[in-house]
Amino acid sequence: MATAQFKAAALTSEIGLNAIAAHFGIRRKYRWEDSLALGESALKGVLLEPADKSVHIFSFGSLVFVNCQHHEIMDVIRYLGQVESGLANVSSLAHTDDYRLEVSAEEEPSVNNDCLVVPREEGYQRELVATVLAKSAALERTELGTNALLDEIEDIVSLLGQGRLTMSDEQLARMSARILGFRLSTLSYIMLLDKPDITWVNEDAAALYDELGALFELADRNERIRHKTDALMDITTVFAGLAHAKRGNRLEWAVIILIAIEIVLSVTDMLLR
Numbered sequence: 001m002a003t004a005q006f007k008a009a010a011l012t013s014e015i016g017l018n019a020i021a022a023h024f025g026i027r028r029k030y031r032w033e034d035s036l037a038l039g040e041s042a043l044k045g046v047l048l049e050p051a052d053k054s055v056h057i058f059s060f061g062s063l064v065f066v067n068c069q070h071h072e073i074m075d076v077i078r079y080l081g082q083v084e085s086g087l088a089n090v091s092s093l094a095h096t097d098d099y100r101l102e103v104s105a106e107e108e109p110s111v112n113n114d115c116l117v118v119p120r121e122e123g124y125q126r127e128l129v130a131t132v133l134a135k136s137a138a139l140e141r142t143e144l145g146t147n148a149l150l151d152e153i154e155d156i157v158s159l160l161g162q163g164r165l166t167m168s169d170e171q172l173a174r175m176s177a178r179i180l181g182f183r184l185s186t187l188s189y190i191m192l193l194d195k196p197d198i199t200w201v202n203e204d205a206a207a208l209y210d211e212l213g214a215l216f217e218l219a220d221r222n223e224r225i226r227h228k229t230d231a232l233m234d235i236t237t238v239f240a241g242l243a244h245a246k247r248g249n250r251l252e253w254a255v256i257i258l259i260a261i262e263i264v265l266s267v268t269d270m271l272l273r
Helices: 017-023 070-081 125-161 169-189 203-215 218-272
Strands: 002-010 035-038 054-058 062-066 095-103 115-118
Touching (some): 035 125
Parallel strands (some): 095 115
């Protein structure tokens, strides 16, 4: 029984595929929705034993390593960090996902929680497993970022319950930008609504991609992130309204005070005369 072990890691928000491809002598213009696969020949100068090993690189910041040990994964990341600045400071694997492809003629084909069992390996299977794993790891990175922002919002709501609103316009703008960034990353960068090209011409590939996507709950997790960002935007809208009202009250008091000062000065001037 042949086995291929996959490990995906979401390391950054963006990776430039063209610079890496050019470094390895690959003459092709990569689009944002493409992925770059480095096989045995490309990894010969990176790993001591590159046989049956590969690395799939995605523009939205995920890398998927096939049959690589942890030290080999870190070697690849360090090497790629010399070409891609976004990977230069990566020292650990924070957001990961694992899966396995087993080729066995004796077992029934199945998509399980920890492995995909097939009677024979097709050329598209590794690509599809790598793509779904890459998106799953990137989603985890976004989910954790969204939850961290929710915790920050909770602290601000607690202060608001005490009658204190300390957020400036700059802080509100930065928070809104982070929320919109999470939404943009799931729709545009991670491309959850897009499918690999092979699924449009191969029914078996399309069915497998849909099964894997359902197994890793890509659509459901994306929907949860969307609901969270909607709630966050509603809260920041309330904060913005309160901040503007507070600023309006200050301006009104400033005008009243200036008018009062002007009246006092006028009365004083009349009495002196």
